[in-house]
Amino acid sequence: MFSDLTPSDFTARQNASRRPVYLLVMGFINVIGWVFSLFVLNAIPLIHWIVNGTFAVLTAVTVLLALRPRTLPFFEVVVGVVINFAMLSTVFVGLYDHPKTYDPLEYVLFVPAAYIAAFSFLGVLRGTVVCLSVFLATLVLTLGHYLPQLDTLSAFELQAFKILKLHYITSMVEILGLYGLTTFLERQLKARIQAESTARYAFIDTLTGLSNRRMFQHRLEQTLQHASEKHTGFALMFIDLDHFKQVNDRYGHQAGDELLQQISGRLSQNLRRTDLLARISGDEFAVIAEGITDDQSALTLAEKLISSLSERFDLTGTALHASASIGVSLYPHHGSTAKELLAHADQAMYDSKSKGRHACTLYSPDRSGPEQALSC
Structure with a gap:
């Protein structure tokens, strides 16, 4: 069904909704990392400089990719690398040089923000995989560091270990909460896009991409109201293709559909942006x-x-020639209602047919009298 949500529609809207949130969170993470580094500058070993420098470069590259269109697949890979590298390296460096450079704020502030970044851009499935993999890896690193020497830890180290245990409990709760929230938001987004897609295709001719009869009727009523209020006018045209049935009979309906698509394109190119071109039936158009x-x-x-x-x-595999007969009526000269204008444009179109086709005719109230219908 054309009204169904396409994967590309959902992915594009989903990425657009995630992008600003992701950039905000990544910027927040980067600021935290660098502010923290400045405060403990004297205590940072060479490896900590390397970690922070690499993370800053990766974050800058990721933000640049986010600002460029058509880079989202690679962008998502970079996001996963940045989040994994940043969180694992933070835990590793903190444990490697513990307690000289250790600060629980690295975990309490940095890691939860990175979880938010993962879910906000990568979505439910990949966000869950990234967060759980990092959670388990950091948990194993931390327990592997503390448990063997649990009896010999200092008071400061014991306090840090207690903070980390609380951190891992809250991290699990955060991951579950983010999973539920992201799932809900994605379902809401999908439902909204589905509704918009259904409404859009209700007014679109699926073969040509033009407005359909329903949209044409709606636009005609709007134009009538606007012209009446502003005391202006407009032209209504009926376009009927000549001998189109012969194309379907001789070359098949697929060729007929292709011809309709090409005709629609040519007609559209010769109209103004303010004009409406609609396909109102098989081989009939209106302007x-x-x-x-x-x-x-x-x-x-x-x-x-x-x-x-x-x-x-x-x-x-086929070269064809086509022609059309056009009937024209003008508001307010040829009618004050949609019904009158449509009937008069249709009548003028049949006058074009009677003249041998491949012609256009302007409606005249008295076609047999002195006011003969004008033709192009």
Whole structure:
């Protein structure tokens, strides 16, 4: 179904929603890391300089990738590397030089923020994998460091060990909470995009990508109301392809669909951005051209549309020529309601057919009298 949410739609919206949160969290982590380094500058060994410097470079590269479009797959890999490297290196360095450079704030502030970064950008599945892998790795490193010497730890080290035990308990709770929250937010996002996609395709012709009959009717009513309030006018055109049934009968419906797509493209290219082109049935199109109030301007635009179809269409293995008959009515000269304008544009279109097709005709109230219908 065209109204179903596509994976690319969901991924693009999901990445867009995660990007600012991720950048904010990564910036927060980087600031914490560097402020901490400045405060304990004299106590930092060479390896700590290397760790902090590498983390800063990786963070800067990650932020630059986040600001560039079309880099998200590689960006996600870098995110995982940065988070894993930063958290593991923080634990390793803290334990390696403990207690000289150890500070529980590294764990209490840095690691939870990195968990938030992982879930906020990587999503539920990958965020869970990254956080749990880091959680287990740091837990093993910490227990492997403290347990063998538990009886000989100083009061300061025992206090640090107690803080770390509380940290790991709260980390597990945080991971579970982030898992639940991210799952809920992703479901909400998916439901919202699904609703928007369904609403969008309700007004789109799925073959050509143009507005459909429903959208055309809605736009026509809006244009009528606006023109009535502003005392202006617009042109309404009916476009019917000539002998289109023969294309389907001779070359098949696939060729007919391809021809409709190419015709839609040519017609669109010859209209203004403010004009609406809609496919209202199999081989019938309609145009709402706001601001066109005189006969000559309307016929000039209609002739431009007919001329756009004069060059042949190159289909798969087939070259075809196509033409169209166009009928035009003007508001308010040819009607004050949507029903009147549609009926008069349709009547003018049949006048074009009767003249031999490949023509455009402006509606005239009295086609047999002195006011003959104008043609392009």
